[in-house]
Amino acid sequence: MTVSRFVERLGEFVPLCAREQAALGRLEERQRVVRRGATLVREHDVSTELCILQSGMMMSFVILADGSRQILRFLFPGDLISLPSLVYTTAPETVAALSDSVVCPFDRAMLAQLAMRQPRLFLAMVALDQAERVMLTDRLAGLGRTSAKARVASVLLHVRDRLRRFDGTVGDSFVPGLTQEEIGDATGLTAVHVNRMLRQLEEEQLIARESGRVTLLDERKLIRAANYVDRLSAIDLSWLPPAA
Amino acid sequence: MTVSRFVERLGEFVPLCAREQAALGRLEERQRVVRRGATLVREHDVSTELCILQSGMMMSFVILADGSRQILRFLFPGDLISLPSLVYTTAPETVAALSDSVVCPFDRAMLAQLAMRQPRLFLAMVALDQAERVMLTDRLAGLGRTSAKARVASVLLHVRDRLRRFDGTVGDSFVPGLTQEEIGDATGLTAVHVNRMLRQLEEEQLIARESGRVTLLDERKLIRAANYVDRLSAIDLSWLPPAA
DNA sequence: CGCCGGTTTGAAGGGCCTCAATCGGCGTGG
DNA sequence: CCACGCCGATTGAGGCCCTTCAAACCGGCG
CATH class of the missing domain: 1.10.10.10 (Winged helix-like DNA-binding domain superfamily/Winged helix DNA-binding domain)
Incomplete structure (x- = not known):
């Protein structure tokens, strides 16, 4: 098992105990390669999986009715991918690789388990996700x-x-x-x-x-x-x- | 104590046990009136409080360098306000009332407590918040x-x-x-x-x-x-x- | 009544788009 | 080894969507 990118990421902002690091590590046990240009999840496809980006660079986007594309977010190592699948069985956005990438997929049930057993850790993850939300609103204001x-x-x-x-x-x-x-x-x-x-x-x-x-x-x-x-x-x- | 708006809101999507309803109720013990046009939180101000909107309609927005305003989100009863204050001590956006409103403020420590004691409930809240995130990306694509x-x-x-x-x-x-x-x-x-x-x-x-x-x-x-x-x-x- | 915030309408201008052509780098096949 | 094809970058000309500026209109409230 390589280094947990997510431990690296979260660890920048809050100290994690060994137990917590181990819990995060379990999210990164499986690995999957996504080649440059390939798509990990397609909008409207059924998907209950989440991912952590290990290495490479990806993006999420939507295609509108007229065929135009709007990139929603660029993804970097340690980022949590497709958190929206916590509420939707069908993906609201496409995720594709901008460079050769490696992701660690895990089921949302595993995240639920983590939330139940390591509530402090989950709270930290949620808090960090709020930073993503704020970056999204920054971009919204930028576009508008x-x-x-x-x-x-x-x-x-x-x-x-x-x-x-x-x-x-x-x-x-x-x-x-x-x-x-x-x-x-x-x-x-x-x-x-x-x-x-x-x-x-x-x-x-x-x-x-x-x-x-x-x-x-x-x-x-x-x-x-x-x-x-x-x-x-x-x-x-x-x-x-x-x-x- | 009036009806918990947040129980109403979350209850639409997932059944809540009595214990959980009580925990949510504790978030809505204090009340504060915000008159039409008044602001609840100002961007850049220090604020570690969260709120649940009880009644009325509010909005969150930012003011850019040139003085223009971008409204980020409209807020309705049952909505969670200023979740970003989980990561930032200084508010990234202003929240103001569009009509006479009532909010229930609570400290982020209370939310942390809820996350620790009622992890399932907290997980549900987080999941629901993801729907907000997706609505935000819808608007991003709309603007772009x-x-x-x-x-x-x-x-x-x-x-x-x-x-x-x-x-x-x-x-x-x-x-x-x-x-x-x-x-x-x-x-x-x-x-x-x-x-x-x-x-x-x-x-x-x-x-x-x-x-x-x-x-x-x-x-x-x-x-x-x-x-x-x-x-x-x-x-x-x-x-x-x-x-x- | 007269102000005031919000709505409505007109005219002119600019930022960004569309269409189109050229150019350069790079992988592929001859 | 070179020619070709392709994708991306670059540049030009023309046009449209939305803005800016300005003025008139409207309803509500002191």
Whole structure:
């Protein structure tokens, strides 16, 4: 058994006792490879399984009636996938791999068991999930009320922060691993316009680009232009009851 | 003590034993009135309290750097307010009353206690919260990929469904209780354009209006035009472990 | 009666889209 | 080894959806 990504993730914010770490480890006993471009769950398909992303990068999205796609979320190692299957037997969103990935699937009954036996741990997981919810509302506000340039900048900052959290060596320069069409589907724009916004960010000396690699030249200004907030760095789980 | 709205709400989807109902009741022991227009929590303010909305209608929103507002969510009786305060000591969004409302505030420590002592109940609450998350992603997709007309229609359908769920007598005709500016701030549009979209929906015989009251004339077509899904009617909590 | 918040309507402008063509990198098959 | 095909990036021209600005209208309430 490899390292539990979820223990890593949660452990950043709250100390976990051995018993709790073991419980989380049981969620990651099975492994499944998802190749770049392949889909893990398809919208409307029946699915009562959850997953933890072990390695790679994925996304969840929906396809609308007119065929357009809206990317809901980018997924990184340690992220919990398809939590909505706790309430719906049919998946509300498609999950697909942006790069070769490994996921650890487990049944929702296992999560129920964990909630019953390790309530403190479950509480911590729920709390952390609220951070995801807030990031979702950040993006909602971005789509509703900010310019195309701001939305594109926001995606760059978000992906950089998530990559860095998993791999500390990532600095101002990184490879997003997204096509301009994917950035567009995440920001509600066309690939064409994403391209123009990237060029504009480049002309304003906010970023530099070379063959897929992006460098943030003036992070301060970029954050301001994007209306960006790093929600992961403000998390506080210190109020949790102490481990048993 | 009045009826627990939260028991009503959760009880729609899963049977609750007496012990569980009592535990929920304890969350609603204190009451606080919030007048129409008043704000319960302000963004960036320190707040470790949660609330359950007893009666009335509220909204949560953020104000962006340029002063524009994005409404994140409309709140109805039985809804859990400011769950994000489980992870953040400072509120990520403002909560204000759209009509005279009553809320029941309780500390997050009480929720932690409930999670520890009534894990099944807490699991049910978390599952139900996932439905909120999915509604949020529906709105995200709406903002990113649907027309102004669809977004406005979607708000009307959403509010009608929520009102009806609380008051069964609500039919195709109802009073949204929202200004056109509020609808605009929820859909990422200007009040002016919301007005034009309402007129257009009226001209197409999809809705009728008279002094604040809206009547849905062709719900089928409206749902299709709005890309709307009623996420509350598809909820399935039957897999929950049985009550103790 | 006169204010005030909300609604309604018009005209003009801009941000982003659509359509379309070119270009570059890379894997594949000849 | 090279030609081809394909996907993604890039760039241009034109158009539409929604915004901005402005003014008139309406109902309610002091």
